[in-house]
Amino acid sequence: MDIVGVSITLGVSAIASLASGWWCINNLKKARYLLDTPTSKVRSAAQGYVELYGVLKEGEGLLSAPLSAEPCVWWSFAIDEQIETGKETKRWQQVEKGSSGALLCLSDGTGECLIDPAGAHVIPMTKQVWYGSARHPRKDQLHSNVLQRLLRGVKRYRYTEQRLHVNEPLYAIGDFVTRGGGHEAFDLLASQGALIREWKRDYAGLLRRFDRDRNGQLDQHEWQYVRDSAKTEALRLQRQRSSEPAQHYLRKPQESQPFILSSYGEDDIAKRFYWQAILAACLCIASSLGVAYIINTQF
Secondary structure, eight states: OOOOHHHHHHHHHHHHHHEEEHHHHHHEEEHHHHHSOOOOOTTOSEEEEEEEEEEEEEETEEEEETTTOESSSEEEEEEEEEEEESSEEEEEEEEEEEEEOOOEEESSSSEEEEEEEOOOEEOOEEEEEEESSSOOOOOTTTHHHHHHHHHHTTTEEEEEEEOOOOTOOOEEEEEEEEETTSSSSSOOHHHHHHHHHHHHTTTTHHHHHHHHTSEEEEEEEHHHHHHHHHHHHHHHHHHHEEEEEEEEEOOOOOOSSSOOEEEHHHHHHHHHHHHHHHHHHHHHHHHHHHHHHHHHHHH
């Protein structure tokens, strides 16, 4: 009995069983979050974890996708290089990837919400894959069937690009927050203290403003005047912020809740998660049976 080989096989099987079990549970949790969270309207959405459905608008303006140069509002790309692993075998190895970070704008007829895509699981409708012989593709390769046929025999790089476009439907679930319009919580003491700390950084300016007897120091009465002035300024800034139009934002939740942006509806996405959970459950069962078989036959 090769104890080292058996131990390695047993360890790999156990890790695969645990990983696939976690994958199954995680996908089931994601599906339940999607199905259990009711769809909200931008205008009346509560602060916190919400689900929105609307149409993409330009937001901060149109972007140009890096590989195809197509206009869009969000993009991600990957470049894979074909490398040889043996005499007759090859595999693809990722050499470059990236995604845009510009804010998206979702409109549902009741209002608009800006979305920070950082950390989001994005499932776009548009995904294109093509091949070439250079690390970065020529802009005309994507739409040229003749070039594609010619490059099939010499393809060395694979280009994958995903995009979201204006006027496409967008399903979004994440952390909803409203700024301005009196929606933000206001802590007078914290704001007052922040202003005083800011003024202290320019202590010479603080003396010019509040040292009434010009002795180069602030006595107890002068410090009280500093605190009263900071309180008045904090209240003024709060009134100014409250008078500004409310702006809604969607971002990644701080907790372990899913943050998803998709061109497809929640039912389609939930089905994907359920199928992935079934696959993971099958892998978990197979790995567990493998562990049991090794233990029964080798120990």
